[in-house]
Each structure stands twice: as structure tokens, then as C-alpha cells.
Amino acid sequence: EAQVTQNPRYLITVTGKKLTVTCSQNMNHEYMSWYRQDPGLGLRQIYYSMNVEVTDKGDVPEGYKVSRKEKRNFPLILESPSPNQTSLYFCASTFHGAGELFFGEGSRLTVL
């Protein structure tokens, strides 16, 4: 089944404790992206990757890192999480940047 898989789906952590949210897709998509979704603000892009070893900032990259060492994986790293990073995070992929995005089921992160 074609899908985008995120883990963990739910996480409660404390300020400053590094965490990684993994994202994997099995559709051989070149383009992958991370979004955060907050009430009233919609989906905002954090980082995206056009292909392996190619990543770029989205609209709200501060406090986040990403890597794209393999085509299928695109982890989101929070080196020192803060409460304002409490949000619902979505990973998405598509064949190229201008096509239909396939979304994961979301990862709800709470930073205390």
C-alpha cells in the first residue's frame, strides 16, 4: 500500500530534550516536506527536500533541522524543543514539488 509513515504519532516531551520525528514513504517520491498545523494558522511548511541530499527552508524553519540521506526517509529533528513547537506535524511527499502531495497521518507533539 502506498503510504507516508510518521513516527511517533503522539509525543509529550520537555523543553530542551532533543527529539526526532521520522518520516518514510514507499512511493519513490523525489519531493518530501514537513508541515506544522496550528489552530487558525493552517498548514505551514517547515522544510522541504527536492531530492536526496537537497534540502531547503520553508516558511517556518526556526528550531528545526532535517536530513535527506535516502530517498525514502526525511526525519525532522528538534535539537532543543520549546513549548512554541507544540503542534501537529505532517510529513508529505510527491514525485516533484508541483504535484499532488501525499500526507502522513500526523504526529502530535507537546513540549512542556
Added chain:
Amino acid sequence: GESVGLHLPTLSVQEGDNSIINCAYSNSASDYFIWYKQESGKGPQFIIDIRSNMDKRQGQRVTVLLNKTVKHLSLQIAATQPGDSAVYFCAEIFTGANSKLTFGKGITLSVRP
């Protein structure tokens, strides 16, 4: 996922009626548009798309209309069902160099039984 709908405009319709969800986009150079549906606790899912060389496209129970003159996109859902209750997003995409996808903030559709 239930908190996604907070603070969003809400459209309430009676089951069986037709729904029209509107979206204003910002970039006149955008040439591809998508409607997404997001149910509570889930990620957004593709509903229907349209390219800028068209002004109407129909799917199963859904129709998307594009008015480039006023930069307006609408999604029409025929015979709305309880399962249509969700948050709906439009996305505008510029497919040229440095392609850019921008999401609208979303509208909550609530179907009354």
C-alpha cells in the same frame, strides 16, 4: 486532529443539500490548484485538482470551479453526506521554476443530519 477546526470559518449544511466551499488565492501566476479534505485525526487527503487552462472539472459528487479573473476557486459537493464533515483546504501551486505550493487556512464543513 479535532483542534484543527478551531478558529476556522465554518459552513453548516443540511444532509442531502449541496455545499459550496470557496477559496481566494493570492498568486496570479499559480497554474495548478488542489482541494484537500482533512478528517479529524487524519492527514489531508486529495479530493480533486484543476489546472489553470480549465475553468471547471468534475469528479464523483465534487466539482471544482476556477475563476482566474478574480483569483477564486470553489469546491461544490453534491448531496452532502455526514462523511463529508471535515476541514477543507485549497492549495495553489506555481509549477514553474522554484515551484511553490501555498495552502489556504481551511474551512470546516459541518453536515447536519
